[in-house]
Amino acid sequence: MELLDFARGTALAIAFAVFVAGTLWRLAGVLLLPRIRDFSPAREGAPPAMLGAVRAVLRRMWPRKEFVQATMFATINSYVFHIGLALVVFGLAPHILFIRNLTGLAWPALPSNLVFGIGVITLAALVGALARRLVHPVLRLLSHTGDYLSWLMTVLPVITGLLATSHLGARYETLLAVHILSVAALLVWFPFGKLMHAVLFAFSRGATGMRFSHRGVNV
Amino acid sequence: MPEAMLLGDLLRQMGISRRAFLKYASYMASLMALPPSVAGVMADGLAKARRQAVIWLSLQECTGCTESLTRSFSPSLEDLIFDFISLDYHHTLQAASGEAAEAARRQSMRENRGKYLVVVDGSVPTADGGVYSVIAGRTNMDMLAETVEHAAAVIAVGTCASFGGLPQADPNPTGAVAITKLVSGKPVINIPGCPPMPQAMAGTITHFLSFGTLPELDALQRPRAFFGETIHDRCYRRSFYERGMFAKSFDDEGARQGWCLYELGCKGPVTYNACASLKWNGGVSFPIQSGHGCIGCSEPRFWDRGGLYRPLSAGTTDVGKVIGIAAAAGAALGAGAAALARQRRASTSAKEA
Numbered sequence: 001m002e003l004l005d006f007a008r009g010t011a012l013a014i015a016f017a018v019f020v021a022g023t024l025w026r027l028a029g030v031l032l033l034p035r036i037r038d039f040s041p042a043r044e045g046a047p048p049a050m051l052g053a054v055r056a057v058l059r060r061m062w063p064r065k066e067f068v069q070a071t072m073f074a075t076i077n078s079y080v081f082h083i084g085l086a087l088v089v090f091g092l093a094p095h096i097l098f099i100r101n102l103t104g105l106a107w108p109a110l111p112s113n114l115v116f117g118i119g120v121i122t123l124a125a126l127v128g129a130l131a132r133r134l135v136h137p138v139l140r141l142l143s144h145t146g147d148y149l150s151w152l153m154t155v156l157p158v159i160t161g162l163l164a165t166s167h168l169g170a171r172y173e174t175l176l177a178v179h180i181l182s183v184a185a186l187l188v189w190f191p192f193g194k195l196m197h198a199v200l201f202a203f204s205r206g207a208t209g210m211r212f213s214h215r216g217v218n219v
Numbered sequence: 220m221p222e223a224m225l226l227g228d229l230l231r232q233m234g235i236s237r238r239a240f241l242k243y244a245s246y247m248a249s250l251m252a253l254p255p256s257v258a259g260v261m262a263d264g265l266a267k268a269r270r271q272a273v274i275w276l277s278l279q280e281c282t283g284c285t286e287s288l289t290r291s292f293s294p295s296l297e298d299l300i301f302d303f304i305s306l307d308y309h310h311t312l313q314a315a316s317g318e319a320a321e322a323a324r325r326q327s328m329r330e331n332r333g334k335y336l337v338v339v340d341g342s343v344p345t346a347d348g349g350v351y352s353v354i355a356g357r358t359n360m361d362m363l364a365e366t367v368e369h370a371a372a373v374i375a376v377g378t379c380a381s382f383g384g385l386p387q388a389d390p391n392p393t394g395a396v397a398i399t400k401l402v403s404g405k406p407v408i409n410i411p412g413c414p415p416m417p418q419a420m421a422g423t424i425t426h427f428l429s430f431g432t433l434p435e436l437d438a439l440q441r442p443r444a445f446f447g448e449t450i451h452d453r454c455y456r457r458s459f460y461e462r463g464m465f466a467k468s469f470d471d472e473g474a475r476q477g478w479c480l481y482e483l484g485c486k487g488p489v490t491y492n493a494c495a496s497l498k499w500n501g502g503v504s505f506p507i508q509s510g511h512g513c514i515g516c517s518e519p520r521f522w523d524r525g526g527l528y529r530p531l532s533a534g535t536t537d538v539g540k541v542i543g544i545a546a547a548a549g550a551a552l553g554a555g556a557a558a559l560a561r562q563r564r565a566s567t568s569a570k571e572a
Binding site for chain 1: 449451465482488524530535538541542545550557558
């Protein structure tokens with residue numbers, strides 16, 4: 001139980017501190033940067049800047065039709081594990097209790113067995129994402145240690161969570177402790193790797209949308 | 220009763236048949252997860268056993284352990300005390316008091332040197348020279364050291380004796396410690412629980428009487444037979460846990476339907492004890508069956524592990540303040556980095572101009 005005590009106490013407290021400080025550091029650092037002003041007049045019929053930003057965020061949820069075929073697997077696989085992760089994180093009763101303890105917010109849980117099934121599918125999709133990264137010649141060249149670390153930090157809580165839920169491989173308190181520690185590791189790594197896209201994607205996509213819509217281009 | 224009398228002879232004198240004795244041995248063997256063939260060996264061992272001298276020390280405790288054990292059902296401590304063992308010293312149960320009681324303890328230690336068992340309930344206060352619990356003018360530390368010196372083995376009964384228990388809870392003003400912290404060079408067996416299960420106590424002594432050894436223990440020196448599985452493993456509400464059906468409060472519809480108490484802070488998944496299989500009061504019920512989650516009382520530091528009603532999956536520390544400080548620090552760092560970038564840009568523009 002000592003490991004579980006450490007995981008539920010000190011480890012989570014440190015992880016949250018690093019996660020919050022790191023995320024705000026990067027976010028404030030990006031958002032407060034001096035902007036390059038565009039003095040050119042907006043193209044006739046160009047939407048307001050904010051609308052252009054929101055449109056780009058929404059439109060880029062799916063690839064342009066020219067690229068659909070080429071990116072079909074990556075797109076669908078990514079949707080599978082992103083939605084899967086969201087359902088697992090926000091749908092399992094013990095996770096809701098964790099969030100309720102932090103924020104006071106709670107909502108009805110999904111059946112545990114259903115979430116377990118979603119977790120298995122999510123894990124398969126994450127393995128698929130890694131396989132693609134390793135097999136695809138261009139993607140493989142572009143990948144660096146940080147990318148693999150981000151994958152590992154994402155997949156570990158899924159694996160350990162599945163083991164803890166099914167009480168497989170070790171005593172429950174050890175499995176639960178390892179699961180919580182893996183979540184703590186994810187939180188610590190989050191601001192420093194590409195996992196930060198969970199926060200930054202809207203800003204980067206929106207900024208691109210603003211610039212291009214000003215010039216009358218739909219991205 | 221002559222000390223030299225064999226237990227088998229004693230039971231025959233009391234009119235207990237061989238059949239009843241074998242039945243008891245079979246029950247005990249199955250309780251301790253021993254193979255069925257061991258029942259006969261256990262019965263023979265018990266029949267040949269001489270009355271076991273036991274000295275029971277009640278230290279920094281609430282007498283709940285003794286209450287639990289003496290009010291248990293068969294095979295009960297009464298059976299053991301009055302039929303199997305010679306309880307030479309026990310504050311609550313013995314007739315003698317004062318100096319006579321202390322003399323009985325010393326006499327037993329002298330006459331059974333190297334053979335007697337010491338049973339301890341309660342933790343031992345060590346702060347300020349151990350003055351917070353004193354018996355007959357002697358500190359618990361002192362009396363324990365003297366009593367265990369020539370004991371065959373020590374049995375720590377209850378969570379206080381096994382792990383420090385409530386007296387050791389933060390801030391532990393009396394410096395309470397478990398028996399294992401103070402006893403070395405002797406086999407020590409822990410039978411934790413607040414209170415402990417009487418069957419675990421009876422089973423351990425029966426094993427010792429039958430085979431002359433202590434049963435197999437886990438990493439926390441608890442008998443595996445009784446502490447080998449979690450409450451959750453044997454809980455009749457487990458199916459609701461698997462289906463994700465949890466009571467949200469102690470009086471909601473889920474609670475009435477007997478749904479899992481995980482959300483109400485049940486510690487069953489991380490608590491090793493036999494409550495869910497053997498149950499209490501002669502197999503009538505156990506806490507979860509009565510509608511309350513397991514509080515994990517047979518685990519070390521159960522009182523200081525984030526609260527009895529906090530769900531297991533929730534963190535144990537209040538991270539609100541930590542997050543607040545971290546947020547301020549992170550925002551300040553980010554703003555500082557952006558300000559530096561602005562400064563660099565301004566100086567670059569000035570040079571270009």
